[in-house]
Amino acid sequence: MTEPHATSRASAAHFDTVASTWEEDPGRTALARAVANAILQTVPLSGTERAMEFGCGTGLVTGLLAPSVGHLLAMDNSAGMLDVLRRKLRELGIRNVEPMEADLAQRMPAGPFDFVFSSMTLHHIEDVAGLLARVHDALAPGGRVAFADLAKEDGSFHGPDVPGVMHHGFEPAELTRWLEAAGFEDVRVRIAHRMNRPRAGGSTREYPVLLVTARRPTAP
Secondary structure (H helix, E strand, O other): OOOHHHHHHHHHHHHHHHHHHHHHOHHHHHHHHHHHHHHHHHOOOOOOOEEEEEOOOOOOOHHHHHHHOOEEEEEEOOHHHHHHHHHHHHHHOOOOEEEEEOOOOOOOOOOOEEEEEEEOOHHHOOOHHHHHHHHHHHEEEEEEEEEEEEEOOOOOOOOOOOOOOOOOOEOHHHHHHHHHHHOOEEEEEEEEEEEEEEOOOOOEEEEEEEEEEEEOOOOO
């Protein structure tokens, strides 16, 4: 079995190499807009929240949600992705985002946070249930989470050459079970977007992207 830390390093190295061209794919930008819109429609944000995003990448979702929170800690384990994000933040004049290079599977920043979210990152986490428990503990009472990721698929979305893919999407029931076991309540799952990927012969295949939201109880 590959050691988790080695897998994480290989994944970070892969994303370092593709960071400069990451946003050239219109499918990725469309996904980011759909996920951000779904979050804004589902999660009540006041504009004062202390938020954390893990797996922020180049900030496709980051930049869309930053205006709706007070402070946003944007984490990723790819230095190359974060370099692109920092440049974008300077160019756009966004001042409430703090990039941080870290691997959430190994390090949880000090909370408490009011809102934690990610997009297309959970499938890179080996122990999702354990991570969700640690996120729960880092939230303030009443804090909320929103995670977007693939619905269960057969492995064809990434193919065999992308390192660090630990899950081929998720079933809504397993996400719900993990969140409830971690102590969350008000768990809801919806389809946020449908991605279409080309297949051999000129056809396309649809991959639904789920958005799961939940809340830490306000009282123990």
